Amino acid sequence: MARSVIVTGGFGILGEAVAQAFADAGDKVARIDFAPEAKAAVAGALDIGGVDLTDAASTEAALDKVTAANGGIDVLVNVAGGFTWETLEGGAIATWAKMQSMNLLTAATITQLALPALKASAAGRIVSIGAGAAIKAGMGMGAYAASKSGVHRLTEALAEELAGTSVTVNAILPSIIDTPTNRADMPDADFSTWVQPGAIAEVIGFLASDAGRSITGALIPVSRGS
Template sequence: MARSVIVTGGFGVLGQAVSEAFVAAGDTVCRIDFAQTAHTPIAGVLDIGGVDLTDAVATQAALDAVNAAHGGIDVLVNVAGGFSWETLEDGAIDTWLRMQSMNLVSNATITKLALPLLTQSEQGRIVNIGAGAAISAGMGMGAYAASKSGVHRLTEALAAELSGKTVTVNAVLPSIIDTPTNRADMPDAVFSTWVQPGAIAEVILFLASPAARAISGALIPVTRGG
């Protein structure tokens, strides 16, 4: 039976790969994104653009549209987020606030609002995107790593909160993802060691599957090139 899946940040490279993987598995997918339109359409997918996931009213309206179109929510994959590299000495405090908003508050907002529908699912799944860089932050990574560390703690706390319900909550922690933006930003890097978006999508599909029903609160590193 097809499940109703939401992928936030679904218009980006990783969100696109995750959405395509769920469609290939026979699921019904909605992509929600801050961008107005997707660069690459996916046949049969419901796209909702222009949504600020830190805005509870806009986020609730998007969830209502998904519920009306797909009859509930079974899986929520929180891909939406952002990245910034700057040192504390030369950077701005606004960057710390922006990273918290983009990576943590957006995640917490849609997850909280989606819980009433997710808990009605027989096998509800929440999969968050953490970061390997949040385990030990290097120079210039403070604001980003702090926000992604918050995603890790959110994952653990919510998994404990939902321990008596049908919903599991896990996070994948990728190392550098092989995207055009990252290649442009780091042209001298060895790209073959970077993680492919499709490989991350496969891990997410497993965590969303019945086979992962006994896993909740896990922070799973995804570091192989793939």
């Protein structure tokens, strides 16, 4: 039976790959994004743009559209987020708040509001995008890593909170993802060592499947290149 799947940040490179993978599996997919519209279509997907996922009212309205169209929520994939490289000495304290807002508060807000629907599912799944860089932060990665570490702690705490329910909660910890933006930012890097968006989508698909039902509270590194 087709599941109702939400992918936040679904208009981006990784979000698009994740949404496409679920759509290819026959699921009903909704993409929610801060951007007003997607650059590339995913056939059959419900696209909801212009959503501030740190705003409860805006997020609730988007969730209402999803449940009305797709009949509930079975899988929530928190891809929405952002990245900033900035040293503490040369940067702004406002960057720390921005990273917390983009990476942690977006996930916490929509997850909290989607919990009733996810708990009503026979097999609810929450998968968030953490970061390998949040395990050991390098120079200039402090604000980003701190926010992604928050995603890791949210994942662990929520998994315990939902023990005994139908819902599992896990996070993927990618290394550098092979995207056009990252290639432009690091043109001299060995792209073959970077993780493909489709590979991350496959791991998320497994965690969301029945085969992944016994995995919860896990922080799973995904770091192998092509």
